[in-house]
Amino acid sequence: MARHGASDLAIRLGRQAEAVCREYLSSGRRSGNYWLVGDVQNSPGRSLYVRLKDTAKGPAGKWTDGATGEHGDLLDVIREALGLIDFKDVAEEARRFLSLPHPEPSRPRTPTGMTSNIVIGSPEASRRLFAMSQPIGGTLAEIYLRSRAITSLVGGSALRYHPRCYYRPDEHSPTEIWPAIAASVTDLDGKQTGAHRTWLSPDGSGKAPVETPRRAMGDLLGHGVRFGVAGEVLAAGEGIETVLSPRQVLPHMPMLAALSAAHLAAILFPATLRRLYVLRDRDPAGDSARDSLIDRAASVGIQAIPVSPVGEDFNDDLRWRGVDALRAALKDQLHPEDVSRFMEG
DSSP states (O other): OOOOOHHHHHHHHHTTHHHHHHHHOTTOEEETTEEEESOTTOOSSSSEEEEOSOBTTBOTTOEEETTTOOEEOHHHHHHHHHTOOSHHHHHHHHHHHHTSOOOOOSSOOOOTTSSHHHHHHHHHHHHHHHHTOBOOTTSHHHHHHHHTTOOOOTTOTTEEEEEEEEEOOOTTSOOEEEEEEEEEEEOTTSOEEEEEEEEBOTTSSSBOSSSOOEEEEEOOTTOBEEESOOSSEEEEESSHHHHHTGGGTOTTSOEEEOSSHHHHHTOOOOTTOOEEEEEOOSSHHHHHHHHHHHHHHHHTTOEEEEEOOSSSSHHHHHHHHOHHHHHHHHHTTSOHHHHHHHOOO
């Protein structure tokens, strides 16, 4: 096949949008003119919707994740679903797909997590990314976290720094290179199943000036970025900064960042867990995730306690109200036994 550019590949994939979705987003299903699925990593759910036909709102193949606000095209779907890093690999896979006949399947395809190329490729790609990264001490990652008032990283081995991490803005643009924080997503046994990237500005003063400065890859459902090893107590929240902020005053409490509201609601519980703190964000998605997670925990005999920020999220509280105010607010919401066990100062 002749070698086509990114824009042409995206258009050609859009003409077969439903076939692309059945291949790479097989956990979803068609609903009207859209394909609904949990996220671009092919988790079950309905947060992400892919346009299957050209409409006044845009061309076929464009997608939006209602939970995260991320959006893209079918080349992004292929990249994230297979855990590919280099655009040449994404383009090669797209060309391979476009050369095949795609009849309507007679039955649903096996969901992701059962097909060998997903199980092997995506987690392996995330492990390669994390292995190529370095400890964050003295790097732009440390500068960035300090700008967010996060100065202590006790138990923070899940975070590393990648000085040249690939980022592709859209189908019309070449792959860019930005520094990034790389986070390891692990399962209950500590095995890495995915990775999360936060692209940074060249001086580390903020996030990179790109449309989607945060993206995840790999097998995420049920897993998370872990700080400390959970025993009887665990605190879980959506974002990495949301979780790292309470850890500034609770440095030894095991915590987990699920990376989105939908994934927070679906985290897996350690067998030893007896009390779960749910670190909520003040938005509808955060409220829904909190309620769902609390119900799930209660159903298996785990005491679930919602913990709320004063502002929009806990990093806002840390930055704008200060560490002492954050400590006081958390102290009022924790079980007294955990205050004496985990809180410093």
